[in-house]
Amino acid sequence: MPDSTLVGLHHEEEHHPELLHHFATEEQQRDASSLGMWVFLATEVMFFGGLFCAYLIYRRLYFGDFGAASKSIDATLGATNTAVLICSSLTVVLAVWAAQTARRTLLLTMLAVTMLLGCVFLGIKAVEYKDKFEEHHVPGASFSFNNVPIPGHPGEYANPRHAQIFFSLYFVMTGLHALHMIIGLGIFSWLLYAAWKGRFTPEYHTPIEIGGLYWHFVDIIWIYLFPLLYLIDRHP
Amino acid sequence: MEIAIPQPVERENYLNKEYGVWSWLLTTDHKRIALLYLVSITFFFFIGGFFALLIRLELLTPAGDLVQADTYNKLFTMHGMVMVFFFLIPSIPAVLGNFLVPMMIGAKDLAFPRINLLSWYLYIIGGVFMLHCMLTGGVDTGWTFYAPFSTNFSNTKIVEAGIGIFIAGFSSILTGLNFVVTIHRMRAPGMTWSRLPLFIWAHYATSIIQLLGTPVIAVTIVLVACERALHLGIFDPKLGGDPVLFQHLFWFYSHPAVYIMILPSMGVVTEIIACFSRKRIFGYSFVAFSSIAIAVFGFLVWAHHMFVAGISVYSALVFSFLSYAVALPSAIKVFNWTATLYKGSIRYDAPMLYAFGFLGLFTIGGLTGLFLAALGINVHVTDTYFVVAHFHYIMVGGAVMGYLGGMHFWWPKISGKLYPEGWARLAALIVFIGFNLTFFPQFVLGYLGMPRRYYDYSHMPEFQVLNVLSTAGATVLGVGYLLPMVYFLWSMRYGKPASDNPWNAAGLEWKTTSPPPTFNFDEEPVVTWEAYNYEELDAPPHTQEVPVAR
16 A cells, blocks of 8 residues: 555646546546436426427327417528527537647637627517517417417317417427527537637637537537527428 | 556546536546536435435324324335436436446447537536536425426426426436447447446447337426416317327337436446356347336336226236337346356455345335236225335345446446445445335235325324335434445545456456556457357466467
8 A cells, every 4th residue: 555645646647727636537537428418408308398298298299279379480490590590500510620730810700700600590589579579479468369260270270279279389499499509509609719719729719619519419400490480381 | 356456657648638617518538528427416315315214204193293194105106206307317317327328338438429518508508507406405396296286386497497307308318328439439349239347238229228218208298387387278178188198108218218227237247247257248149138128118018007997908908018128128138147146256345245135125126116016906996005115125225336346346447446344334234225225115005905195094004114114224224325435435545456357357447557547558459259258258367378268
């Protein structure tokens, strides 16, 4: 058994300044961080999964009402937002590449553009929420959805209560998604700051990679939300 | 056998490296965080136990004479919420798992030490919400907070309790995330998957459930809160919603949550049985994969809580069948433990007494679970004391026995001190007797038809005898739980110093000092042996000189 005075000698050898004490190698640290984010994203799938499950059950129960309610949301704004998010995924990939290849200006630009696109998304979302508020489509005491025809069934009108369930799910799902976007913006402001300080190098850019993973995941959730909420009954 | 020799100068270890409040509150050492958890869950355990005591006192007489009906509703609700979310779910993983997972695989710490500390703070914040909720009136819906009672009618602090559970849930997710990444990425050289202690396999399976189940209850709580605030109608039949959907979402987490409680306990018992029968675990890979199988099957049986809630007969049949299926991996474990005992050199130290207690009580709890999985019997005993007795046999008889066994087994490693063995054996005996006296009468009560959650049974006074037995048992059980706390605290000051490996046990955690240094090992261990190599450990000394490499 070594004497206690000898403890501490282990840390004398040179290692990367970002390598935390409990990892043996940089590779182990990178693999652990990346796996951690993937596992976290699996929990996020289950988090949204409960809502998707509820959506599918009520969509099947109240098929026509959901169609009518879906038709009242502005699909053009939704499609624009989809395009905005897909572009932001591209800029995230470019940011990771810039970090890998030590292009500092490109890295900073791409992180900033990603954040800008995120803000555009949230802005458009806010406009949509405002429209819904003015149309009294926010669930609660002032909700109204009277005399809205069910698409494809002339003479039939949507049941406002069932439409209210659609809008409840719409607000909970897009609201939680927007919350994830806001958290993503927080993560990216930190990345931008750290990149500005020159913390990332081709050897060490794990935060950009796993922050990017998170951003892609939030985009993918939207890719599922968009057709389910906006496009289910678009035939003329 | 080694003899503990008090060392003249105390070696630096994780306990004496730093002193002061901040060295604990800002620590990222998994062993210190485990002790933070130990203190906090013990606190909640005694709060939950206090509620249980009041419940048992009320049921001492048939008339409702101690508390009023509303108070009684709040008592059993808060008892359930505190015990499930703030004691049982974090118990073994957050205390023993936190302490042992890195050491058993030869790592210096968990993969994300700061996230580990964050998870404790989240637990505490959740706990503060729960305490505030308790002090300002509590919740009366039962721990299951079924809609639409919880969403539309009850005017108690449901949202506040929900926020507490939501936040504590994220603490549980982060613990699971840390374990999965640590077990995948931080194993010492030579520590292959097939050499992992079965405690690690059990925690791996537990983590999967924590990761995939907890988010679902989190989102369910979000929906309940929105429903209460805005009357959305998602769970309100009057507005076209479906209250049974709430039950599906709730049990999708809350049934697997039972396996979050019992799987780590199974892991503990596996370690103890191997050590105190001095044998390799019989059927290592079967025990390992039965943990994974329990985690997987556990996700497919939730609707057996809803057989009388109006689900279709066909889905009830399927869920009944799948609930039988989950008995298979559980039975594999019990048979393999028994086979390990066969022809072992068994020692009856306190941890082993708890392990024996676990074996018996878990088997009774598991078998009565099969009664409940059978559709016909289920309809007969739904919402009776039979169900209460069944899940207490699993969650208290199983999970808590394993937890106490593990606390005794690893206490020398955690504290560096030996607990008083005689008192510990006595406590194990008292817990076993008290537990059976409390809950066995409840099987009979339930089968005879006494419903759960009644505070007044004066229209069926013939049930009083069994209720008196049960209350008497609860008192004995309470003494049994207080005793270990007293002598553990006592041993921290007055206990004999423990040697590095007082049980002569296999496993990397015993190859470092007691208590371990901050980074667990002075040199990174290299593993060249299989798990539970007790035959090699117990071989005569002259053959032990040569390290056996395989």
